[in-house]
Amino acid sequence: MTIDQPPTAPRPELNRRNLMKASGLAGLGLSLAACGRGFGGGGEGGDGTELNMVWWGDSKRAEKTRAALDLFEEAHSGVTIKTEYQDSGPYQDKLATRFAAGDEPDLMAMRMDSLREYADRGALLDLNEHADAVDLSGLSENARNLATVGDSVFGVPAGLNAIGFIVNRTVTDRYGIEIPDGDTWSWDDLAAFAKEVTDASGGEVYGTGFEPATLANIVVYTRQRGEDFFTEDGELGITAETVQAWFEMVEAMRQEGGFPPAGFFEQIGGGPEQSYIATGDLASQIIPTNNFLGYNQAAGGNLALLRIPGETQGVRRGQSVDCPHLWSIAAESEHKDEALQLLDFLVNDVDASKATGTTRGVPADSEVAEELKPSLEPDDQVATEYLIGLLGEDLPRSYTYPPGGSAIADALAAIAVEVEFGRQSAADGAAEFISQAEEALAQ
Amino acid sequence: MSITLRSSRPAPPRSSDDEDTRLERFGSTRRSRFTRHMILCLVGAFMMYPLVWMLSSSLKPNSLIFSDLSLWPTEWDLGNYAEGWTALPYDFTVYFVNSLVIVALSIIGNLLSCSLAAYGFARLDFTGRKLFFALMLGTMMLPGHVLLVPQYILFAKLGWLNTYYPLLVPNFLATNAFYIFLMVQFMRALPRELDDAARIDGCGPFRTFWRIIMPLSLPAFATTAIFTFISVWNEFFGPLLYLTDPELYTVPLALRQFVDSEGQSQWGQMFAMSVLSLAPIVGFFIAGQKYLVKGIATTGLK
Amino acid sequence: MTAPTDATTVREAVPASAAPRRFTVRGPGRERRRRRRDRAGYLFLLPWFIGMLFTIVPFFASLYLAFTDYNLLNDPKWIGLENFAEMFRDENLHQALKVTFIYSFVSVPLSLAAALGVAMVLNRGIRALPVYRAVFYLPSLLGASVAVVLLWRYIFGLDGIVNGFLGWFGIDGPAWTSDPDYALTTLIILHVWTFGSPMVIFLAGLRQIPAMYYEAAAVDGASKWRRFRSITLPLLSPIIFFNLIQSLIASFQTFTQGFVMNNGGGGPANSTLFYNLYLYQQGFNQFHMGYASAMAWTLLVIIAAFTALTFFTAKYWVHYDN
Known part of the structure; x- marks a missing residue:
């Protein structure tokens, strides 16, 4: 059996050769067009x-x-x-x-x-x-x-x-609702305001909404209660009581109608343009202040920027500069x-x-x-003014995230949804969060 | 049983579409044909939806993309295409050419190297064949994420960072087990008599591969080419890791630069460029699909 | 069977039933034949052998890392089986296994059935076939770009088009992506929707079936179902086998879908925490690359077991021409 021998086997003629020729030529042409970019051409810069x-x-x-x-x-x-x-x-x-x-x-x-x-x-x-x-x-x-x-x-x-609370004045003006004083409002004021908006709009617009699982949000609440989410030596400082109180506060607002129903916040991410405040379904929410420009443009340019509620009623200040x-x-x-x-x-x-x-x-x-x-x-x-204001104030120190912080954020996100959908009570969820978070830090 | 390999040269020039039309008329009533097309169109509308939606979004001004929910834009803005094309540090011409170079070479590499290996596995017998085959399948089973770091170190040692080599060389060395396995299955389905006949006619394995098996495996080649095009064209992580200079970037890397999770994004431009980035894949699929169906049934093994 | 006049014909080249399948030469020449045979095989595999170097080095590097504590930044420390012991205690990992198994065992059969069904319809000869084929393949072309993520949100959002559609029938649709009871279902639906790739492979495979079988069956008056059972299924079985193995491996390794669903978090409430997603979180977010490597090799064993099982059953239902 020699390979040199001319083939007597049938020769099915196809476009194979032309096909390969064409693709080879196309590849060559493109490589030339790319001028050898990406094939190790060009020097390593100069001196310096x-x-x-x-x-x-x-x-x-x-x-x-x-x-x-x-x-x-x-x-x-x-x-x-x-x-x-x-x-x-x-x-x-x-x-x-x-x-x-x-x-x-x-x-x-x-x-x-x-x-x-x-x-x-x-x-x-x-x-x-x-x-x-x-x-x-x-x-x-x-x-x-x-x-x-x-x-x-x-x-x-x-x-x-920092984080701040944005309120859409166009919505509050439409229903003739007064926006509380952003420097002194309490979490109860927020709940009352939210319920008022929802009721006045006949359920068209929810008064407020934010992710309870976002670490920045719960951290402020925790600090207001005199605890640190993470302590100076990188331990978990938040107690189960605080987690439970936080979940319960949100669930209470949801019950009253001021806060949107479970599942309202999509799991698939989005920017200011797709936020519910821009679409007009929500009257207020928490954002990082450096996104204010984007949200204000997306929401029609009539947003007010308030502090987080509870800053004057808590054990101490909760907000921090991040x-x-x-x-x-x-x-x-x-x-x-x-x-x-x-x-x-x-x-x-x-x-x-x-x-x-x-x-x-x-x-x-x-x-x-x-x-x-x-x-x-x-x-x-x-x-910028909002932030410069905070900078000049006497805020308790916040501590750097310890390693394992991202696992803790994941655990909080998962448990918050369990509580949101009523699959777990606020108390059980809080206890489970503490145990999972401590385990994550121990690793 | 006799084996007939019909040369395509004298075959009547009949496109597959005509053949299909003829076949459709044969043995089905007008009404059943109509129902069939109705159902296919309905399902088709469902499948078309994403493209239509992207097209429609790309034609809306940025401010209306998320508020104007209709598929037919109330306000048209063709500027997304013109502005999007030049919005990034380099024109999209550069990114498209880069992507096309990588895709073209990857396809050539995959077709050559994978078909050789597949022929070996499918139709030759040699010591260790089963072991190697298992090993090849095994390489498909390990999650790629744990290979990233060792691979990166390997390519860094070879001095291949910021070049296309890490994206191309493996394709010329049959590292993509999926395509080998695919071709193996197609080649194994071809009648054994072909090899035997070829051998009796004095063909060695290379000639048998080149003259008989390869032409008959055209659908598998077309499938490989199409899949390679799609996966390489859409690939994000490899180019992300290995390319540093923006002038080497591929289209998916460029598309990500429109989006900023912290501020405003140029959604309209992103959609416009996304639509354009689909054009080569759709075009290639439409051009390549006629080879998908050039199996034995149409090339004439009877 | 008559050959076309101008075709080259090899008539009765080999009696089909008695064709020698392998070299079965005995005697002194045997060893030499074997060596030559091996050499041909290895020559064809030469690129693959070189390529294996690129694959096998990282492969075994990760196997080594599976037995170490490796945080990407410091040198790996050998800890023996500790990572594997940890996997028994890790509840998130058990959740990830559960999610992955449900997803694989529901979505693979569904999408393969859809792919085969549509391929059969499209293969029967139909006008405008190339158009249909391209259209049905479209969703599979999209990849996972940012645009596609936004699209999902738009389709499956609380006020997205799916719920709008359900609303016509007075059904109050759920939060498809943010309700832990529905999120995985949503991903399964999306997976079935992208049946284009197996469909293309089935289509190519169907065209490999010699038309004469159908013609003969039609002459014998076999019913459509009978033709499907007795001709299509057996002759397509190598391709079905390929699609099955391939889909299984791919679905066990599902990553992108879960990643996109919740910005990589596996939510809501870990209901879409795919194995590979959790592995990625461990490796790249939490810098537990040793643990991630152990997870990867465990997955390899699981996939290999299922693949071996499929291969084992293959001899009962996969027909090669020999």
Whole structure:
């Protein structure tokens, strides 16, 4: 049996050869069109230092950030900054993978709830050891504490935010309902207001609605009751009684009709445009203040921004200043000095902040924030003033999420739904949450 | 039983559509045909819905996408297409070309390497065949997430980060067990007599593969090509991990940049570009589907 | 059977019933034949062998990690079987197994039946067939882009079109995606809806069945059902087998659907916490990559067992031509 022999076997002629020729040609043509992009062409930049900086967000945020980085590159010849950004979910995955492979970026955006996952394992640079390189003196204590673990500081807030209560004035005006005083209202006031809206609209509009499982929301309530959700040593501080009271409060509002029925909030995510406040089904809800602009535009531009209820009736203040986005430097960065320089620039340079605006929240440095304010859009000014107000107040310190925090958030989300649908009582749900959360922290 | 392989050269030029029309007329009443088409159209409307919805959303101004719920836009805005095309750091031309290069090469790679392996598994006998086959199936069964980190390290060591190699080279090395298994099943279904006849006529395994099995497996090749196109075109995670420079980005990576979970998103532009990104897959499927049906039944093994 | 005049014909090349299937040469040449036979096989598999290097290294790396405590950032620490012991205690994992099993055993048969049914209808010869085929395949083309997520919300929302439709009949529809009693059902419906891929494979397979069988059966006056039972099913069985194995493996590894449902959370109330989703949470959100690897290898064993079972039964219902 030799292969050389001419075939006497039947030769079914098909378009195979033409097909393959065509596809080969198409592939070749496309490769040429791509000019060898992606096939290892192009050099490794030139001389000088190349910093790698990554964050999450969309192309608009990237444009603003790039403008600030251009200013830095102009002032520091020899340093180029290679940037990359993704949507927040994929960003987390890629960051973790890069760290695992020892291919981490120099400067990166870090989420509050994953800060200690990285910091506790020695992956991030302790900024306290480089205190002379990055000037943090302009930051309020609240802001500086956000990324403090023990005696170390592992990040600087790229911007500050808080949560706030938005109320749609168009809806309240339509039904002639007065909005309570946002600085002094209590949770009972909220319940009464919500019921009034629902009743007045004949059930067309629900008075209020928010996710009881969102950690930021329950944290404020917990602090008002004199407890810390997470304590200073990374333990669970919230008690079962508080969880139960929180669930019961929401369920009571639901019973009265002020709060939407179970299942109202979709499990599939959405932004301001798809929120119920924008569609007119809801008169008020809780949002992160840095999203105020987006919600106000989506909801017709007549939103009021109130504080969270219960701030003057509780054992102590509940609200805190948070940040959606920290800047951290990798401990193994090969260009620490340049990365520190860039970090200092981003925090303290007014022009840098003017370029980025409030895309990551209000600048952490209070002076910079004041200088930035006049150049902001009116909606941004509302949120900025709200936050600057909080910054000047005496708020109890909040503590960084311990590792395992994301498992706790998942557990709360699952149990809150059980309670919402009446599959579990508030008391049982609270007890189960505490036991699951403690288990998650023990791991 | 006799084996006849009819050359397609002299076959009357009859498109499969004509054949289908002829077949449909044969042995069914007009009424039953009508009912059948009615049912198919109804189901079809249900299947078409997502595309129609995306198309309609892409034609609405950003402010109306979530408030105007009708499928027929009350206000038309074609600007989403023009603006969306240039809204990102690079034009979508770049992303489309990148995606097409990767897809075209992946298809060639999968077809070549998987069909070779499949022929080996399906129609040759050699020591360790069953073991290797089990091993191949086994590679399909491990969840990919735990392979990401070791794979990333491997490709980083090879210096392949920020190139297309991690996305392409594995396709030329038959790493996608799904397609091998698919082709194996198709090749095993072909009559054994073909090989025996070829062998008696003096064909070695390569010639048998190239001249007989490959042409007869055209539907399997078409299926592989179509599936490869769809999965590579839609793939998000691989390009996300391995590509850094935005000028290397593929279409799915680019689409994600319209969306920001923290602020306002350019929904209209995102929908417009999503619709455009579907065009190549739909086009490829429509162009490729006639090969799907070129099985033995139509190429004339009787 | 007459061959077309201009066709090359190999008449009575091999008596079908007695055709030698394998090389059955005995004697001294046997070893040499075997070696040559092996060499041909290995040559065809050469790309695959090289490719296995890319696969097998990460594969065994993850097997090693399954016995370690590995948080992605520090070096893995060997802890023996601890991860596997933890899996027995982990209630979320048990929930994930339950969700995955229900999903697989309901959605796989449903979607395969739908795919085969539609493929049969489309294969019978029908006008505008390419159009129908493309249309039925559309939902499978969409992938899991952001646009598709928004679409689901729009269809299955509390005031989405499904509930709008039910409203015509006076039915007050549930919260399809946020009610823990319905969320998994919703995902199963969505899965069945994307029956396009198995359908395409069935269609290709149906065209592999020589038309002469049907013609002969028609001459014998066999009923439609009888033709389906005696010709279509047996001759399509290798393809059915492929689709079954493939769908099983894919459904055990379902990830995207659950991921999209609740921004990766597996909610409501863990009712869509697929095994692979929980594995991902453990590995990438909670940095328990060692545990995630142990979960992955456990899933591999589970899938392998079901696949082996299917292979074992295959000899009773899958017919190859030999």
